[in-house]
Amino acid sequence: MPGILLAQKAIDPDKQIDTTGKKDILDIAKSVFDVMPKPDSAQKGKAYYFSILPLSTAVPGGGRALFTSTTVGFYMGGRNTTYLSNVTFAPYFNFHGRYGFPFRSNVWLKDNSWVIQGDTRLLVYPQNTWGLGGHQPEFNKFVVDYKYLRFYQSALKRISSCFYAGIGYNLDYYMDIETNAPDALRKFTGYPYGTSSGNSFSSGATINLLYDSRNNELNPLPGAYTNVVYRVNAYAFGSDANWQSLYIDMRKYISLTSKKEQNVLAFWAYYWKTFGSGIPYLSLPSIGWDPYQRSGRGIEQNRYRGKGLLYFETEYRRDITANGLFGFVLFANVNSVAEPATNRFSYWYPAGGTGLRVKFNKRSGTNIAIDYGLSKGYSTLTLGLGEAF
Secondary structure (H helix, E strand, C coil), X not given: CCCCCCCCCCCCHHXXXXXXXXXXXXXXXXXXXXXXXCCCCHHHCCCEEEEEEEEEEECCCCCEEEEEEEXXXXXXXXXXXXXXXXXXXXXXXXXXXXXXXXXXXXXXXXXXXXXXXXXXXXXXXCEEECCCECCCCXXXXXXXXXXXXXXXXXXXXXXXXXXXXXXXXXXXXXXXXXXXXXXXXXXXXXXXXXXXXXXXXXXXXEEEEEEECCCECCCCCCEEEEEEEEEEECHHXXXXXXXXXXXXXXXXXXXXXCCCCCEEEEEEEEEEEEEECCCCHHHCCECCCCCCCCCCCCCCCCXXXXXXXXXXXXXXXXXXXXXXXXXXXXXXXXXXXXXXXXXXXXXXXXXXXXXXXXXEECCCCEEEEEEEEEECCEEXXXXXXXXXX
């Protein structure tokens, strides 16, 4: 008799995207321009759902930029047995020497047998930094100019219905790190690694564990998500130093109604910790530098940095109109970084805000997200496609 039996689990029908009686911007455009809709082929797993949003908005790290976000949702297998895959490309550019080309992908193969995750970015800054620890005053900041290349890839195989395990490779390359004077960043931060002019290179393998019962990353339905990534950077991979990191990301979504409407309470927490010596300054955990760069709404990216970071956020999501075209969110978050002297989480910094949601594509559940967040001494208005988490 076999000791373990694995069977394909069909996706809970309650977690499917029900578009009956729902409206989105595409429906409005079709009615205005009198365009006949094409038949939906999603049940055959061959539909591609595009969402494109050109605009001017705030970008991670502060400032405004010309920004275009393109998201494609698609099925690699039958809709009843395969999660919705997505690819996002969101380039931005401003007129002060800052631009970025981030490309993300999350592809679920047929019957959720594998999930392939990718994150590639080329970013060009200047950007403010406040040094290490949470007790740095707002005025005590320093401008750092650099280019950043990220290449993260991982492949995870399904072990049970919602549990996956796999390996990956992560590369972080900080190039042409420049300040207003030689050794100025080292003196400002008091940190000796990766603060001199030049380049910083980290390369390593990852061990990945994933539990995901959400079905749709673009607009999570009731379910849960846990992601654990242990990264080992080593000279053998070309890294400048031997060091490790641990990232644990947990999310939970609770539906507050049995009706087919958005009325969800969402929770998010993550713990990010680095180990070893020689960790480059720009690779240390920092608010807004989580894998999706979505944490700390209402707090400037880079504002808090340390060898460890704790983050908590909760959000209430609700439809305004019965057809799902408009909705709103209320959110609050708090974070703390480890102090350099004691390694304790001594200071906690909250932020909060609200946002408007406009349904762009009801088939993929993609929303236009307009969020206003604020914290002590800082506020920002951001626009994008998809939910923050």
